[in-house]
Amino acid sequence: VAVNLRAPDAAQLHPVAGVELGVAMAGVRKANRKDLLVVRLAPGSSVAGVFTRNRFCAAPVLLAKRHLRNPVRALVVNTGNANAGTGADGLRRALAVCRALASSLGCKVGQVLPFSTGVIMEPLPDARIVAGLPQAIADLQAGNWLAAAEAIMTTDTVAKAASVQVRLSSGRATITGIAKGSGMIRPDMATMLGFVATDAKIARSALQRITKQAADASFNCITVDGDTSTNDAFMCLATGKGPVARSGKDLKAIGAALTQVAQQLAQAIVRDGEGATKFVTVRVERGRSAAECRKVAYAIAHSPLVKTAFFASDPNLGRILAAIGYAGVAGLDTSKVDLYLDEVLVAKSGGRHAGYREDQGVAAMRKPEFTVRAVLNRGKAAATVWTCDLSFDYVKINAEYRS
């Protein structure tokens, strides 16, 4: 179902020294599915993260932000229930889960980061999660990345994981990560849930900077439906069991590798976007600022009319011009705007290009992946957003989700 995306091969997901993962079926929402993940980190690990800017951020997000100040020893993630819009009661339940895990692992409650994803505004079944912890703890092992990716899925149809290795001055570092997310995807800071670990030794402040840069170049460039989740979190874990990354060059190398993994995960989320049949890159060039290019790119990527045209492979491309026009770019001179579909020049100087033939547009849009490129011709900035189409199945999935 997903666009050019297959489940990762477990053998290609390098274990990360200092990270163990265990999963369980806790019956959070449905029976007989992996829905609980525990991650244990070696002492001395650095952890950094970015979180949703949705004001209704979930109870676990509030706790994870708070606990991030401490030396983190474990993460606990459940799917099936977001524990958002649950007020003070939600905080109590999330804390109960952290407390139980801390007690089992022999650390403090403040050293556990909780994460939840699923239905909003329903009470977290914390007792069922706590009851599932022993099974997940018994399962803890370094080679469990694929099972971990499966345990955090909601409406995802394909598990999402990526892994690379990079040479630093003192040896080879491994970076492996997982993510989930299929609907309610328009990260404002991060994605639904993304976890990337490395064995490199990185100071927390450097890791936080790299994490933010990676998020900005990956999860913060995607949208499925424009809905910013209450539970977005992207976490980077550096165990320090491998090579040290301290020099500018090493940090640059590890940052680039981490961004590569994050982009692969972020694009996987769009490829598996709810109902997606097309993976579309929206590139806006020659704007005055990256911010205005992003505005235009998101206007295109969020327009239901543009997205249904993508679905139909119908080059009804005037809808893209309309979206550019209402994106809110002050003083935009539309008579300077050019529009391309892959290499096909569709609109020139704000109007249909004389040489454009509709069969060219159809040919480009029939492909499962293509690029919409808008050239504003008023500056030197650019931005890219990855998105998908709006299909019958998006409506079906979201009209039937929960039932």
Place this chain on the structure above:
Amino acid sequence: VAVNLRAPDAAQLHPVAGVELGVAMAGVRKANRKDLLVVRLAPGSSVAGVFTRNRFCAAPVLLAKRHLRNPVRALVVNTGNANAGTGADGLRRALAVCRALASSLGCKVGQVLPFSTGVIMEPLPDARIVAGLPQAIADLQAGNWLAAAEAIMTTDTVAKAASVQVRLSSGRATITGIAKGSGMIRPDMATMLGFVATDAKIARSALQRITKQAADASFNCITVDGDTSTNDAFMCLATGKGPVARSGKDLKAIGAALTQVAQQLAQAIVRDGEGATKFVTVRVERGRSAAECRKVAYAIAHSPLVKTAFFASDPNLGRILAAIGYAGVAGLDTSKVDLYLDEVLVAKSGGRHAGYREDQGVAAMRKPEFTVRAVLNRGKAAATVWTCDLSFDYVKINAEYRS
């Protein structure tokens, strides 16, 4: 198909002295359908209007704005082609239509206002429209409002018209109007196309003020899909053949009546929104400003997740909290937010209300019309937006539109 909306009864649409309407089948896009409307105004009429703020506004919008400076004698409206994203060539074609009509009616080209609606970025078939003008002119009559409403439809399934009479100090004034619009509906200034006429005598400056107020209280409060059209225009025509409206009291009365007609037309557009099965009023109360209330209302009304939940009658109401949370209200304290579905208290102080039972939510949402009410509890301002759900048919219509 439309939600609690039937085609108007021609007998209930009062003719407006000084206004004649004529329609034709010009074959703009499809054969054998009314697609051309000519409106002739008595000399001395006042005309006011508000237009889209989409930067890619259509050629006819540019011309209509320019010609509005002159004493207007006629309007010409075609459906099937928006003449937007068509550059200088689009202006030439729109002007050719104005010129032909002016010549037939014996007025100047600058006294004709052109309007177009339909597919964007395709050349206007001006020759076919010009060839259709004699048929429309031969059809000119005061009792033609229903035919006029039919002649401007695109994906509309029901013709939209409304008519009221109001007593002024010097006699009874009539107000009759038509509108069209079904998709690409998120007016930023006005709707797709709305035309309201009155026989009252109103100075142009007063008419412009009343028109803006009526638009703000009607077309500027609706959304179907969040896409602001390139062709939005809402025009008010005052022929002066009936009672004079000059006193503050008369102007207030006529303004209220005009707003009533405009609201009826605007709500009809939402009821007939593409694929709509629900008509939903989103009311946001106790915000700090009307602007922030509108932000929240539109975030709810535009969320594809909220709209598909409406479609499914599934009270997955956490999605509404999520939309409130990302609406961009700085400093919003979510622990003060209450949420109602009609009279049912769903969330209290930012979390699920203890007394809320899901069957209450289902009962409210199963109705074809209901109200979502969010109470921010941080000020005294409020705003209302009317919207519809997102259904399979929205995708179907927009994936197949044009074919």
